[in-house]
Amino acid sequence: MSEFSVRAVAEGEQRACLDLLSESLHGKAPTDEAWAKMAPSWPAAGKFAAFDEHGTPVGIASSIDVELTVPGGQKLATAAVDGVGVRADWTRRGILTAMMAVQLEDLAARGVPLAALHASEAVIYGRFGYGAATFCKGVSVERPRARLRDGVGRDGVVRFVTPAEAVERVPALYNRFEGTRPGFVARPVNWWPGFFDRVVTGTDGYRVAIHSGPDGDDGFVVYQTIDARDRQAPERGAILDIRDFHAATPQAWAGLWRFLLSVDLVSAVAGRGRPLDEPIAELLTDPRAVNTTEVIDDLWLRLIDVPAALRARAYGAAGPVVLEVLDQQLPDNNGRYVVGPDGVERTTAEADLRLDVATLSSLYLGHGLFGDLALSGRAEVLNESAVARADALFHTARSPWCGTFF
Numbered sequence: 001m002s003e004f005s006v007r008a009v010a011e012g013e014q015r016a017c018l019d020l021l022s023e024s025l026h027g028k029a030p031t032d033e034a035w036a037k038m039a040p041s042w043p044a045a046g047k048f049a050a051f052d053e054h055g056t057p058v059g060i061a062s063s064i065d066v067e068l069t070v071p072g073g074q075k076l077a078t079a080a081v082d083g084v085g086v087r088a089d090w091t092r093r094g095i096l097t098a099m100m101a102v103q104l105e106d107l108a109a110r111g112v113p114l115a116a117l118h119a120s121e122a123v124i125y126g127r128f129g130y131g132a133a134t135f136c137k138g139v140s141v142e143r144p145r146a147r148l149r150d151g152v153g154r155d156g157v158v159r160f161v162t163p164a165e166a167v168e169r170v171p172a173l174y175n176r177f178e179g180t181r182p183g184f185v186a187r188p189v190n191w192w193p194g195f196f197d198r199v200v201t202g203t204d205g206y207r208v209a210i211h212s213g214p215d216g217d218d219g220f221v222v223y224q225t226i227d228a229r230d231r232q233a234p235e236r237g238a239i240l241d242i243r244d245f246h247a248a249t250p251q252a253w254a255g256l257w258r259f260l261l262s263v264d265l266v267s268a269v270a271g272r273g274r275p276l277d278e279p280i281a282e283l284l285t286d287p288r289a290v291n292t293t294e295v296i297d298d299l300w301l302r303l304i305d306v307p308a309a310l311r312a313r314a315y316g317a318a319g320p321v322v323l324e325v326l327d328q329q330l331p332d333n334n335g336r337y338v339v340g341p342d343g344v345e346r347t348t349a350e351a352d353l354r355l356d357v358a359t360l361s362s363l364y365l366g367h368g369l370f371g372d373l374a375l376s377g378r379a380e381v382l383n384e385s386a387v388a389r390a391d392a393l394f395h396t397a398r399s400p401w402c403g404t405f406f
């Protein structure tokens, strides 16, 4: 069997790696023109690849440095892991396992406390210590039934901006939203050009609308309309499909919903990747106008430095618990931690709950309950009375939400 070796991607090797990645994801390799545009946002830094004996890349795992908001509002350095793929004729020979090991060791050595990713399949990343930490929903609002309650969303104005204005204004506006929810990922400057090229300045007819409230611009939405009319159903209008929607305040959020539901010749306003607890139905006189079309796992989190990550987040008001954490890949994390609102310390005290790092990573941002994960054996309950305390400590009032695809 042929051998492979894993190492950092060197300058000049990126394009071959991107071709391989595109192929593994059933996409097309970029043309020279497309590559020239995207090369600046596809640096060699942060990429590891597996090479065959001829030096040809056959697997790749990438990451970019971002910040992620943890419960309590602190922003932690996070490796946003993306661009993972193995050439189809090299799969199931341990290449991903080898790349993940190198990447985790690199992140630990660089002192990056968290890693996060969006998984193509839910069965892949748990073995590397990742747990599904945020969930999101798809919604479809039946526009003809959707009447807003009196006074909702009338505190500001919404206006379209040109693609050029969007490129100039939206990234700065987005920075105002950081910290509004746990799980929120700050978008690095490298993230925006790809989004603008694909969506805003592309030919798919996306519109960008900005909401302004008493303190100026405070929200935006990017959407397209998809014509769904046919001869058999002439009454059916277009689907307004939300691509990106963020607001700094509840008023701006409601104002943007008012706008979206006001667009004529639209029969449904739909969006995917929305926060699990986005209270759209609360805005309407007929809450059944809102249909949830899916609920899916969104951000997968991996605590790289368990004590640093545990210390960085805030906790609910409850007595402390002792967690025993098991981490096969990064054994420095192994051990017991007393966790409570007054702080987090390593301890030799008896554990209340024993869990692996993937399970702890699932619970870290505030979604899910220890007791539920104990049902399937993912957490071992050693002291029954600690379960409710652990839930009160970790659970957050607002659902964690990432809000960014990478």
Ligand SMILES: CC(=O)SCCNC(=O)CCNC(=O)[C@H](O)C(C)(C)COP(=O)(O)OP(=O)(O)OC[C@H]1O[C@@H](n2cnc3c(N)ncnc32)[C@H](O)[C@@H]1OP(=O)(O)O
Residues within 6 Å of the ligand: 024, 025, 081, 082, 083, 084, 085, 086, 087, 090, 091, 092, 093, 094, 095, 096, 097, 098, 117, 118, 119, 120, 121, 123, 124
């Ligand atoms: C963050 C992101 O970028 S998500 C995008 C991920 N990329 C893709 O989905 C592209 C298409 N798929 C691929 O490129 C590859 O199949 C990968 C990257 C998912 C897996 O790479 P491989 O080199 O085959 O993984 P590797 O051989 O290390 O497998 C490790 C283990 O995971 C299991 N595994 C890996 N992929 C899968 C899968 N898709 N479904 C089920 N099990 C899987 C293997 O069976 C193996 O299990 P074992 O340890 O019990 O034997």
